[in-house]
Amino acid sequence: MGFLSQAWAIAQKDIVGELRSRETLFSMLLFGFLVILIFNFGIEPGMREENLVKPGVLWAAFTFAGILGLNRSFAAEKENDCLQGLLLCPVDRAVIYLGKFLGNFSFIFSMGLIVFLFFSVLYNVDMVATVLPLGAIMVLASVGFSAVGTLFSAVAVGIKARDVILSILLFPVMVPVVLAAAKSSARVLDGDPLGSAGLWLALLVVYDVIFLAVSIMVFDYAVEE
Amino acid sequence: MPETQTHAESAGVESAAGGGSWISILGGVTLVSILVALYGALIWAPTEAVMGEVQRIFYFHMPSAWIALGPSFTVVFICSIVYLVKKDLRYDRVAGASAELGVMFTTITLLTGPLWAKPIWGAYWTWDPRLTTTLVLWFIFVAYLMLRSSTSEGHKRARLSAVFGIVGWIDVPIVFMSIRWWRTIHPTLVSGEGMSMDASMQAVLMFSLFAFSLLYAFLLVVRVRQLDLSSRLDKLRQQLYMR
């Protein structure tokens, strides 16, 4: 079995499991919607500054819901000792990382898209014009979030206060992702072409490449016994 | 046989507890340098033309920032990598000590920065890229220390801290770049520039930087020796009660 197909097999296990129970996805979506709703009470629709604040709301919802998803994903692993089982497999640890990463990426990206749909309805965003460029931003942000999130989930798995420590570890490292995603989304929501946010997209790509590489290299040490 | 072993060990513990004289010399030189830097900053340096007396905070603010962003986190990064390769817990202890110092210097930077900004630019916080990056760095340091305190000492703690230390260090320059891009697009409030420094002021700044470097080095050595001693005591205690 090739390297990628091994990773995909691991990812499939998570994805199929999730499609059956839908537990994690639903909690993430619900939480994301709630965050948008709560933020909305601090914003008057139609107020002058609305366009400045909107992207922030979207990405705050994405980040909080994403952390919830990561927590639940690894909690389920711990309960069934799946991680132990995986580690016993005669595969390269990098394959395990990639598999977990692909699984997490699918959840996070799907959640992000659906949260964006909810967001567009509430804020009267022209979905037809914005869904493709925003989808591209969502892909890049989800890659970055899942790359570091998967690694830190593995770090947090052995800690008592697992959920809290994951948030504390992840948020500071996510700053460039959230900033770049919010700034490029702001351009798109304003009606500018995606190219005008080129600098921020470049930053996202650089971040994704660097942290995927680093996580693959370091994952071994995070899970070794 | 066991007797001589533990006696030798206790002798080792003794010397670690007693300390070498070179550390005292380093400590003395550090203290003198800090006091000289203080004199230079408060009295010897001329008053800045535009900003006035409060600008003098800068002579201690900037070196703190430099130590926080530079040596303290880089030592954590390097020791994390070396620990993962060599599995020698000593490197983990150095990383931990350096992170504690990092939190201290970062806190000093974050408190002195606004105190300098408020009388000059009218606002405590200006989202200046360097200071904002320092704020994110503070959270990373604190997260690192919280990770360490949530597991008991040993190789597991060292391993997990090392992973986070490596990722965190790589993140800091990316954070700085992203905030800087953000601020060049929206330069609403003034940044940290606009200060004219003559030769004597630069001299004070350079000397203060030197004094803070000595301070960091001295405190690091003292704390690492303390952690070494603590570790040796633990082993000794285990040996004692195993019999």
Added chain:
Amino acid sequence: MSQIGFLFVGYAVVWVALASYIIAVGRRQLTLRREVERLEREMRAQG
């Protein structure tokens, strides 16, 4: 608060932070000292 006031608080912050760290390290050192002495006594008692 006047300029001198901010300056004073600024330097006070530095000294307080440094002092807190040094005091914390110092107290830990005292505890460790006592521990060393205790262990030495016990080792001598055990022969």
